[in-house]
Amino acid sequence: MTIAPPTTHSDQPRRRSWPAARVLQSGHVIYWWGEIIAILAYYGIYSAIRDASDAQTSRALEHAKQVIHLERTLGIYHELGINVWAAGVRPLIIVCNYFYGSLHFVVTIGVAIYLFRKWPDDYPRWRNTLAIATGLALIGFYFYELMPPRLLDTYSHGFGFVDTLAKYPTPWSFDSGAVSKLSNQFAAMPSVHCCWAGWCACVLVPRVKSVGAKMLSAIYPLCTVFVIVSTANHYFLDALGGFTILTIGYVVARLFTRAGAAPSRSPSPPSLVAAGAPSAPPDGAPSIEATG
Numbered sequence: 001m002t003i004a005p006p007t008t009h010s011d012q013p014r015r016r017s018w019p020a021a022r023v024l025q026s027g028h029v030i031y032w033w034g035e036i037i038a039i040l041a042y043y044g045i046y047s048a049i050r051d052a053s054d055a056q057t058s059r060a061l062e063h064a065k066q067v068i069h070l071e072r073t074l075g076i077y078h079e080l081g082i083n084v085w086a087a088g089v090r091p092l093i094i095v096c097n098y099f100y101g102s103l104h105f106v107v108t109i110g111v112a113i114y115l116f117r118k119w120p121d122d123y124p125r126w127r128n129t130l131a132i133a134t135g136l137a138l139i140g141f142y143f144y145e146l147m148p149p150r151l152l153d154t155y156s157h158g159f160g161f162v163d164t165l166a167k168y169p170t171p172w173s174f175d176s177g178a179v180s181k182l183s184n185q186f187a188a189m190p191s192v193h194c195c196w197a198g199w200c201a202c203v204l205v206p207r208v209k210s211v212g213a214k215m216l217s218a219i220y221p222l223c224t225v226f227v228i229v230s231t232a233n234h235y236f237l238d239a240l241g242g243f244t245i246l247t248i249g250y251v252v253a254r255l256f257t258r259a260g261a262a263p264s265r266s267p268s269p270p271s272l273v274a275a276g277a278p279s280a281p282p283d284g285a286p287s288i289e290a291t292g
Contacts, residue, residue, distance in 0.1 A: 025121050025261075026259055042134075056145065064147040080159065083164075084162065129246070144189050146189040164231045191242035195245055200217065
């Protein structure tokens with residue numbers, strides 16, 4: 001009979017941890033400061049690729065006419081009426097301008113922080129969802145540069161859209177300073193505003209507790225659709241494109257994200273349990289094995 005030595009903590013695999021580590025149920029470790037660095041780097045690369053696109057004005061205008069023709073065929077071309085009506089209600093359009101220029105970032109960042117702090121095991125999958133969906137948007141920007149409604153009358157005639165960001169008070173405008181030189185103004189299909197707003201709703205609705213918070217979270221994407229159309233920055237089909245890339249991003253992230261997922265447990269073999277096999281000794285207890 002031999003007695004196996006007790007298992008000590010030194011025999012267990014050690015995981016190196018840095019300050020502010022958060023261990024997930026899958027055993028993976030994430031750090032808030034690491035997430036900030038990764039997100040800033042990713043968005044910097046995304047912005048550089050988006051704004052470096054050599055978009056052609058004539059092609060962007062032709063694509064805009066294609067979108068309008070398709071929407072007319074489908075009976076959903078109402079962007080002009082909404083834009084003109086909203087532009088005539090000064091308080092409303094100013095609110096829409098600030099919504100478009102600020103909440104896009106503020107709400108998304110706030111939801112990401114909430115998810116990281118309160119639901120850390122869900123955070124990696126939803127973080128990857130947003131990253132994949134945002135990356136997919138670059139494909140649309142590259143292969144289908146699209147002139148937004150607010151620019152149509154600048155390069156053509158007879159449309160009648162109002163560029164509300166240029167006409168009314170707003171934190172910034174595409175026509176001002178460095179923004180007009182650096183920003184790819186034809187990066188309209190799909191709408192990243194709608195993609196991110198849909199992401200916020202998907203994260204919040206199942207997790208917030210109050211009915212009011214759930215309702216606000218649910219209507220946030222709808223408000224975003226209204227804002228991007230009323231400010232003449234997007235078409236309805238752009239919004240559909242944004243929700244589509246979000247769906248694809250979630251499916252891909254769910255398939256490949258391992259961090260945060262609960263580790264699988266192998267059940268005891270039924271035959272051994274039925275035979276009355278002794279259970280494994282508790283951690284640290286000696287194991288006694290009989291030898292022939």
